[in-house]
Amino acid sequence: MNQRSCHCDKMKDERYLELKSYLEALTETDGMAMQILQEAQRIFGYLPLDVHKFIADNTRIPISELFGISTFYSQFSTSPKGKHQISVCLGTACYVKGAQKIVDKVADALDIKVGGTTTDGYFTLDAARCIGCCGLSPVMMIDEDVYANLLNVDAIPEILEKYRA
Numbered sequence: 788m789n790q791r792s793c794h795c796d797k798m799k800d801e802r803y804l805e806l807k808s809y810l811e812a813l814t815e816t817d818g819m820a821m822q823i824l825q826e827a828q829r830i831f832g833y834l835p836l837d838v839h840k841f842i843a844d845n846t847r848i849p850i851s852e853l854f855g856i857s858t859f860y861s862q863f864s865t866s867p868k869g870k871h872q873i874s875v876c877l878g879t880a881c882y883v884k885g886a887q888k889i890v891d892k893v894a895d896a897l898d899i900k901v902g903g904t905t906t907d908g909y910f911t912l913d914a915a916r917c918i919g920c921c922g923l924s925p926v927m928m929i930d931e932d933v934y935a936n937l938l939n940v941d942a943i944p945e946i947l948e949k950y951r952a
Contacts, residue, residue: 806827807841809823809830810823815846820852823842824842824853828862832867833864833865833866833867834864839854839857870909871910871930872913872928873910873911873913874915876916876917876918876924877890877914877916878917878924879921880925881921881926888940889940889943890914892941892944893927894912896944896947897912910947918933920935925938927943
């Protein structure tokens, strides 16, 4: 028998209430884990261990399956993300045209590594496999803004500063 944990303290958090309501509205079928994790990430912004436990306790999905999915797919994050997401494309076209210099410049300007978030919580830096703008390479995205033909990496600090305002 599955012993359900009390989440009494979590029921004061509106995010957990929203997730609980979402889970209760689902019709139980196989393969729901991905959909549930997507909704949980939308609600929380990332998927901490407590959220995995909450989902496991409120569904029949083992926490090992949930954690396996959330750590396998790059769309999920188990750590908080910054206010602005920076993605530098490292696809073949971008890489050949110097995308690694962009990664290095952004990492240096923000004092973080790829996958890291600045201490002020403004930026998270990620390397993307392909953004789909190969004809505009090298490319960097900040949130939904695309910076194409970014051959002059000296312009990057100025670009980043626009997002701090």
